[in-house]
Amino acid sequence: LIHCYRKPKTKRAKRFLEKREPKLHENTKNAMLIKGGNANITVTEVLKDIYAVKKPFAVLYKRKNITRPFEDQTSLEFFSKKSDCSLFLFGSHNKKRPNNLIIGRMFDYHVLDMIELGVEKFVSLKDIKNSKCPEGTKPMLIFAGDVFDVNEEYRRLKSLLIDFFRGPTVPSIRLAGLEYVLHFTAVDGKIYMRSYKVLLKKSGCKIPRIELEEIGPSLDLVMRRTHLASDDLYKLSLKQPKGLKPKKKKNISHDVFGTTYGRIHMQKQDLSKLQTRKMKGLKKRPAEKSAEDGGATPKKSKSA
16 A cells, blocks of 8 residues: 655644654643543533643543443544544443543553543532632642552553643742642542642741642542553553663763762873972982983083
8 A cells, every 4th residue: 555645735734743743752641531422410520620630731522422432442542633632531421330430541542551430429629619729730649559559450540640640741840839739549449539739837947837628629439441551562652762761871880879980091191291389399309310311410510
């Protein structure tokens, strides 16, 4: 098969293609939030609240889409390519799986892995009457529970949640910007998601006293079905380009205390020609000069 490549005719189309080209430092991952064909009020409110937390790196589809991601993934891949989103959250509701959420991510516009979660309890942003964090605030993510490090499905869920909520990569951090916390706790087969606002109080010293105030949304989740990528495909998705890999530095070693040692290669020096500080104590005596000249006696000064 011969594929024809058409060059963009307008500057707008050229900018569009350049934006989607592979980059060394990729853009912040966007998420699409899709409502299923039989979504109820609870699922709709969950999607709205997650969209409020994820903004501005999210796209919320308000129309209902009749699709089943675990049976057919073509519609998800179509929406991913259309909106340039590598993360998705799909909400649905039926008798067999009530209040259902499917969270997942893409690799090369194909579904990499996705996990189905059931919502057992939900408290909306509107239900908690507290001051909220500004839009686009980068959250601090906290995971509690040994199962996040022991079980493979929970370990992949932790990686997925970090990918979904991490936000943009920032070069520096200021103390006042650490004002939003997302806490995930896994215990007794359930995952508890809580949102807090960080309050910096006076403590009488340089370090402020920290208090947490719940702001919502609050979710009690249970894991249902999973669709995980194979180990080979997962490793391929984690592969970094050569430009990001740090270059190996030669002739540098470290000891057990962390001290860095470097080896420098220099040409052989003639130490006899080394310029030293001119002092009386370093001046050569007449006997030393005669020895260097081959034993010749110094000339006598002419008498007046």
